[in-house]
Amino acid sequence: MSQPFHAGGAANLLDSRAQSFGFLKTTLAARLHELDFTHFGSILAVVGIVPAAFRFFHSAWQSAATWVKRFFIASVTIPPGDPLNRSVSSWILENVVEPRHMRFQTARTEVGRDLEAGSHLKKTPRAVQYFPHWRSEWFWYGKTLFGVSRSLDSFTAGMQDPTYDGVGGEELTISCLGLSATPIRAFINKCREIADSKAQFYVIIYARDRFGLSWKPKYRKPLRRLETVHFDDKVKHNLLSDIRNYLDPRTKKLYQSRSMPYRRGYLFYGPPGTGKSSLSTALAGEFGLDLYEVKVPSIANDGDLEQMFQEIPPRCIVLLEDIDAVWAGREQRLERSICDSASERSATPSISNVTLSGLLNVLDGVGSQEGRLVIMTTNKPDQLDSALTRPGRVDFKLYLGNISKASAEQMFMRMFAPDLLSWARQSSEKSDSLDEHISLEQLRMLAARFAAEIPEDTFTPSQLQGFFQSHLNDVMQAVSRISEWVKQELPDRSDRHLEVC
Known part of the structure; x- marks a missing residue:
């Protein structure tokens, strides 16, 4: 049964609460009168000193770190895009970054993926590539502690290239404690040895990037045996003997002692489909050489062609395919491009201005490099200028005909x-x-x-x-x-x- 409401009880409760509030107010007022406000000034002064102290200690820490780095740390920086960078990056990804199961990654739609059987019958979504997103790592190699850091700015720029696979496209800096960079050099050499042992089953084909600024690995093709390129066995034996003799270090010394330019040029000619390009790839695999594709029609001028050849390493194969089509019909291509441009109101067409003299200069001119094998292929050898095929520029001619x-x-x-x-x-x-x-x-x-x-x-x-x-x-x-x-x-x-x- 509910209790009856009494107004007197409610009034008593309100009076007690009012008395409590008044007592609290009186107590706080008394305490405030007892406080010395000069203490607040001291507190404010301390608070104002904290940011200045933080800046001081931060500057001192940076100075100490710079001093330690200058006198007690050795470092080596590898530029982006260098083959050595790829070797070191691959080792770090396999042995340092991946085992730690990185929680931070970069995702990108995969390009150039081989489609599975039957997928050409329907629209197939492209796969997603995931790259570890890391800035710096510490690891032990042997008895030495190494630190490696990379520039994410260059990594972001490399991601804009659809052919970039996320390895070797960013600047790397490798550091270790000590007054000598010898441990770092040993580590880098070991990474290169491991990469070379894995790459011996592949031929790396380099091409100019889409901006024409630098050489980039375009393909990694499995080695192709010379037995898969079918032509006369005797001629094949003579070709291999000639290249093997040229690559012999004693041949280089012999050339230099006679003041002869250390160069060798080859011309592969014959009908289409007889294996000229396949033979070039097979030779690169046979002798462990990288192959550099030079597409002369896509080069703007002689200066760009010279710059390209200067950046090609000495021991490799330089392939100039369909050399007969470089200048043949050039006027017709120019006229056709101008007509198309005028009809479509487009910009002025881009036509290569590389000249024959510019090509001859990079092959055996004053500033040409030595130690390479230059292979030219053509379907129409009779259309080549005699200056291009004279001895010294073309030293070995090989006819690849129909099959026997x-x-x-x-x-x-x-x-x-x-x-x-x-x-x-x-x-x-x-x-x-x-x-x-x-x-x-x-x-x-x-x-x-x-x-x-x-x-x-x-x-x-x-x-x-x-x-x-x-x-x-x-x-x-x-x-x-x-x-x-x-x-x-x-x-x-x-x-x-x-x-x-």
Whole structure:
């Protein structure tokens, strides 16, 4: 049952609260009168000193750090884009950054990814690339503590390049305690040795970046064996002997002692599809050399061409493809571009102003570099200027023609060798479509039958390779259908001059 409300009780409660509030007010007033306000000035003075003290200690810390860095720390800085930078960055990513499971990453849409089988039938979203986002790290290598830092400004600039893979595109600074940079040099050399051991199975192809400012690794292609480039074995042996003799350090000393320029030029010529570019790549892998592509039509002028050649290292292969097309029809291209520009109201077309004299100057002029192998390819050697092909600029000419019966037999054996069939059986989902009962002796007999159907000096290696691509899973079918394929291809040979390498 509820209690009755009494107004007197409520009044008593309010009076007690008012009395308590009055007592608190009186107590605070008494305490304020007792305080010495000079203490507040001291507190304010201390508070004002804190920022000044912070600035002083910060400056002292920076000065001490600079002093320690100057007298007790050694460092080496590697510029972005240098091959050495990539070697060190790869080691750090594999051994320092990745094991720590970085929580901070940079994401970018992947470009140039190979599409899976069947994905060309539908729109396939591109994958996302993730790069560790780090600024500085400390790590032990041997008994030495190293510190490495990188410039994120250069990393951000490199991310704008679609071909950049997130490695080696930022400035690195490596430091360690001590008065000597010897431990850092040893560490860098070790990183390069590890990178070289991994790169021995690849050919690195360099090209100019999209701005034309520096050389960038464009491709990393697996080594291609020279056996996969089919032409006369004797000529192939002579070519390898010539390059091996040129790269011998004793040859360089011999040239220098006779005051002869240490250069070697090669001209690969023949019909389209005979393997001129493939041979250049195979030679780079055979001798462990990097390959630099020089596309003369895309170079603005002789000065840019000279700058490009000055930045190419001495021991490498310089490839100038389709050298006959550099100046041939230049007036027609210019007229066509001007007409297109006028009709579309576009800007003035960009036409290369590289001259023949400019190319000759970088090949063997006063300022030309030495120690390289320069390979030029052409489909029309008769259109080349004699000044370009004279000895000293072109020292070895190699004709790559249509395939012979002997080369066709070798290509058949390479395509259907038992070890390749074994690998295909393990990786193919349709293993029952492969002939698992072909011995090596039977394969040789089939190769002879196959080569007998190939006309001598009629088809290019690329044509024959196109046939093999459609019959890789069935040896017997390749032999039985080659005759029909030859009959179909022969009437079309009148149009083969339209092909481009």
